[in-house]
Amino acid sequence: MVTTHTYDALVVGGGGAGMRAAIELSERVRTAVISKLYPTRSHTGAAQGGVCAALGNVEEDYPEWHAFDTVKGGDYLVDQPAAQLMTEEAVQAIYQLERWGLPFNRTPEGKIDQRRFGGHTANHGERAVKRACYAADRTGHMILQTLYQQCVKRDVRFFNEFYCLDLLRDGDGRTAGIVAYELSNGELHVFRAKSVVFATGGYGRMFRVTSNAHALTGDGPAVVWRRGIPLEDMEMFQFHPTGLAKLGVLLSEAARGEGGIVLNKDGERFMERYAPTIKDLAPRDLVSRAIYQEIKEGRGAGPKGDWAYLDISHLDPKVIEEKLPDITEFARIYLKVEPTKEPVPIQPTAHYAMGGIPTDTDGRVVVGPDETPVPGLYAAGECACVSVHGANRLGTNSLLDLVVFGRRAGDDAARFAREADLADAPEAPATATIDLLDAFLTRETGDNAADIRKELQDNMFDLAFVVRSEESLAKMQEILHGLRERYDRVAITDKGSVYNTELMETVELGFLLDCAESLVVSARARTESRGGHYREDHPLRDDANWLKHTLATRQPGGSITLEFKPVKMGPYVPMERKY
């Protein structure tokens, strides 16, 4: 049975970007949020260290300095007008969160307190600057809670534990709605709407070591990709240097912002060699690569020599207790290590997708090198690529991205929903989804999805992680081909309708395979090193040939074609990236 609903606007995803968009939308048009999790379970809540804005509460600072850092941090693949807009709107966005009740830490005068963070500097790289507004080391938790509270206040309509499995478009390519699967009873729902905002988060679960939640399987990017929308800069993935060893659980950069340092097995503070000016507060791509270099040269820690250490034991215990309580607890619980007394074993962890669904600064999804908008289709947050993060996102800019562009996407989606007519849904709109699910539900024997997922994660970690090459990526592409064939033979044991999480995990694996394929094809094409994308066979940045965004598109037969579009430049001329 398929139930049909009609709204003016839909938001797919109940995390920070989705709820920020929903707040904007629900005041103006009939809105529903489709979320596979209860919204407060979203991974925005795992963000720790802070959200940057040039408030200047603690020391001199300007949005323009923030914009420069964002562009340089992104290794000049950032669209500069978007970064300028984000850093200018940042100030009001933070005040808005505070007025909604977000419990920021405070200065002695009672203003929002600010602290240092990687890659954020005063006056174009002179020294580290205190720009990150924070609430202990649970800033993301506070943002997620605050946005949910505001949604409760506005009585926003949520469809919780509904999985979006397809995008509906009419014959002219206009957005017509989505198809969703209700987890509690296995029923399908067609949601028709004039505008749809995708805000489904990232896809770090394609890697074995990741800070990402199990739920982060790239659903939004994969769903639109299957309907012919390109994905931008998929090769640009951030590997955060300080994941808890073995587990990948994030230890916030705030640890280094408060004075923590990274050490090799000899106890050497090796970042002094790689980034003499700001040392441990260098951007994440540089620190992760430095750790890899240390490992390669035999100075890695741990039983296999593939770890480093994060040391905060020299910090004032009061600072640790008040400003870094959660990450301290992670080390205690999961590694049985006491961070106030000993260094914590760490390794780079797959953390954040800079690439995703291409949008303009109003959140409108735009396709092709000429950026043609898809009527009624929007994206915001990690699943989108504006692009404000370029080849490497600066710490704290993800939370800023989701409040700034969540708002902007919601605002324009509301405008569109008021002006446009409802597009016709295709005939029998749920057919493709029914076929997708029936394949798994009717097959009695076949491959195990968990084995395929594990091989995906292990190989992506070995072949497409911090260090890549033509050889490793070609091998990964071959492996993905085999995994895809096996995926098409997967059988599951749960054939029921009630909370069939095995079925949904299997669908999510398909989404991950899509995202991995587009990532690997894009990474293979980009024969240079830039930001999070490091090719040991092409170790230098190549502005003459590669100062451009990648657009990967899935063709109807399944092959992938690549196009490129220029980076939108601005006042900042690309220069060598030294810190």
Next chain:
Amino acid sequence: MATPAEVLQASDQQQVGAGAKGHGVRLTVRIRRFNPEVSQDSWWDEFEVEADPLERLVEVLHQIKWHLDGTLTFRRSCAHGICGSDAMLINGRNALACKVLVADVGSRVTIEPIRGLAVLKDLIVDMEPFFDGYRSVLPYLINDSGEPEAERLQSSEERARFDDTTKCILCAACTTSCPIFWGDAGYVGPAAIVNAHRFIFDSRDEGARERLKILSEKTGVFRCRTTFNCTDACPRGIEVTKAIQEVKRSILFDRF
């Protein structure tokens, strides 16, 4: 074909790296099962697994689901104690399955759904009544005094006053450990009171009178009999019972 235990051991070793190799322990996992499409009665299943002592219980459940019984159903997402999805009754106590390690439970662990909410399948319960209680206490900042151009000022001391209750992740471990809640679904429960506390004691908020009125009713704070189960259960270390007592005291002694 490999036995399930071998499969588990192999995957564990690959997951946790060399440091833990050869230190797998045998673990019997006893799980209360329920599936309305199979039976109206619950039943028990036992799984024998081999796991690293530092493995999280939620990952042990994954290994069972992925290699032994695909129908085993539970909620989870972040797997490190932040999202609040995987509250379960573990060896008789409420906890998050991602914050309990194999080493913490010995050689045998019993896992059941949290109590007081209808079981829908295996370890999944109906969260709607829980969120109804949360929504009933007006869990958002109320301030009609106009908005400043920049931020509202608040001293560090004023912020510290409600810091503890801002940590809540709405996992329901506290509420479903409360014997009063088990017996009376009308009681809003500890988590709702924690979230009311978070605003009642926030110097920027002006809605305390309204919230205290709601919590002074028969579904409110005075149902609490201070058994401290909630405080023991909270995976975020919130002093839940203390927060409830502070709300009670406000109703009795403060003039709003």
